[in-house]
Amino acid sequence: MILLQIIQEVSIFALHLKTIFVMGANSEFLIPFKGLHNEIHEYRFQVRTDFFKTFENSRIKEGDYEIDLALDKREQMMILDFSFTGKFRAACDRCLSRIDIPSEGSDQIIVKIESQTQKPVEENVIFLNPDAHHLDVAGLIHDALHLHLPIKNERDCEAADNKSCDRLILDKIDQQEKVKSPDHTWDVLKELKLN
Numbered sequence: 242m243i244l245l246q247i248i249q250e251v252s253i254f255a256l257h258l259k260t261i262f263v264m265g266a267n268s269e270f271l272i273p274f275k276g277l278h279n280e281i282h283e284y285r286f287q288v289r290t291d292f293f294k295t296f297e298n299s300r301i302k303e304g305d306y307e308i309d310l311a312l313d314k315r316e317q318m319m320i321l322d323f324s325f326t327g328k329f330r331a332a333c334d335r336c337l338s339r340i341d342i343p344s345e346g347s348d349q350i351i352v353k354i355e356s357q358t359q360k361p362v363e364e365n366v367i368f369l370n371p372d373a374h375h376l377d378v379a380g381l382i383h384d385a386l387h388l389h390l391p392i393k394n395e396r397d398c399e400a401a402d403n404k405s406c407d408r409l410i411l412d413k414i415d416q417q418e419k420v421k422s423p424d425h426t427w428d429v430l431k432e433l434k435l436n
């Protein structure tokens with residue numbers, strides 16, 4: 242009986258949780274909102290490097306993220322709660338090695354299903370033409386991930402589980418910083434290249 246109950250609960254859960262894996266086509270991000278009941282719908286997206294390549298000015302060139310979206314469908318609007326966790330690959334600001342930088346965050350977007358009039362622009366509010374049939378969340382996901390990029394591309398290089406930084410360069414930088422306080426990263430790198 243308990244097993245049956247669990248199976249029922251899992252299948253109900255699965256009905257609501259639509260897992261969408263990105264195959265490089267942005268059509269995966271089109272939500273046919275017209276057919277949705279007024280309730281919360283949950284989606285999960287996975288975006289990788291291919292996703293970022295579809296955006297011209299993406300600051301993330303390589304990345305791997307999982308995004309959960311809770312879409313609260315209402316009469317003339319939708320409240321979108323995005324939460325994501327993942328990592329992107331970039332040059333470390335300290336040693337210039339390519340490192341994976343973890344990133345996570347959440348964002349709320351309110352979608353008003355109405356023609357945009359002369360209303361003042363509100364932050365986190367977008368308008369969707371009532372004639373539209375789909376809501377494209379690709380751009381919203383892209384924006385949310387970029388909004389939460391760290392100011393500096395670095396990790397705790399001294400952390401025991403992270404060996405991705407260039408130890409040799411970091412040690413050199415540390416030595417130099419002990420002698421002189423300003424940033425001598427480029428001097429150190431130049432010196433290493435010459436040797």
Ligand SMILES: [Zn+2]
Binds near residue numbers: 396398
């Ligand atoms: Zn580093």
